[in-house]
Amino acid sequence: MTTTAKICGLSTPETLDAAIDGGASHVGFVFFAPSPRTLSRDRAAQLAARVPAHVQRVGVFVDPDDALLDRAIAAGHLDVLQLHKTAPARSAAIKARTGLPIWSAVAVRTRADLAETATYSGVADRILYDAKTPPGAALPGGMGVRFDWSLLEGFRHPLPWLLSGGLDPVNLREAVAMTGATLVDVSSGVESAPGIKDATKIRAFLEAVRDI
Template identity: 75%
Template sequence: MPVSAKICGLSTPETLDAAIAGGASHVGLVFFPPSPRHVGRDRAAQLAARVPQRVARVGVFVNPDDSTLDSAIEAGKLAVLQLHQTSPERAAAIKARTGLELWAAVAVRTRADLDGALPYQGIADRILFDAKTPPGAALPGGMGVRFDWTLLHGFRHALPWALSGGLDAVNVGEAVLGTGATLVDVSSGLESAPGIKDPAKIGAFLGAVAMC
């Protein structure tokens, strides 16, 4: 089955264009001010205008309020909302209010953490299995941390899902082979510095995905 890729945390026209040219199925815009990948309303609108219809615009949020969502959805012309640290109840309210495709991020360190996907049945359209960040970390993701992918061996997924956390051009083939993921999500693995994507790394990653 073909493997698709979301390039997350894009913040410049050059890197966005590299993701689109390389064949990304999704591009991610982060709406979370503590993140070095955060984009404001004006930048989000500028970037969204460059995205062709075949590529889905994903807004990445950390337990957002309604005003944050409304502003981001309008500016970024978002098709998908990716929610981190957001309870199933809040996610359900957001889904009902916006009607947009919703991804719920589940942070993983142990096998038991995978069961965090279960309460999102009937709410989320997709689960994003991401690595659990260290205690006290300021960000819920985008730190280049990976979890033990063997935890997914034999796991019966209740929902469509994607794999995130610590991916790069070198290991994405191993990740796909070991987990059966059909959608991978990458951010810090394609950066030359925090928040600064490298077009060459984006191209190399998408080339590696195409070989999966």
């Protein structure tokens, strides 16, 4: 089964081009002010204009209000909304209002955390399994933290899903072999510093995806 990849937190033309040229199926644009990867409206528009039709633009949000969503969707020409820390009812309202597919993030540390996925049935189009960040962390993801992938073994996924959290070119094969992920999401694993994407690492990650 083919595995594809989303490169998240892109913020420069060079790294966006590396993701597209390397075969990424999705590119992620972050709209969350505390993140070092957050985009202004102008930068989002600049990057979105470089994305070909066969690559989907994913907007990444943390419990966003309608005004932010409207600005980001217009600037980034978004195809998908990835929502972190956004309750099912609010996610459903966002989907109804925007008409866009919803990816709902579920933070995982223990097997019990997986029960949250069921609350998004009928709401989300896809679940993003991410590592639960430490208490008090400023960001809900993109911190290079991974969870125990064996927690997904034998789990009956209620929705299509993708795998995130601490992935990099070295551990990718193990992660996919253990979980069966057909879509993977990387951010800090292809950075030279927090928020600074590295084109060489992006190419290495996407080469690893192709080699699975």
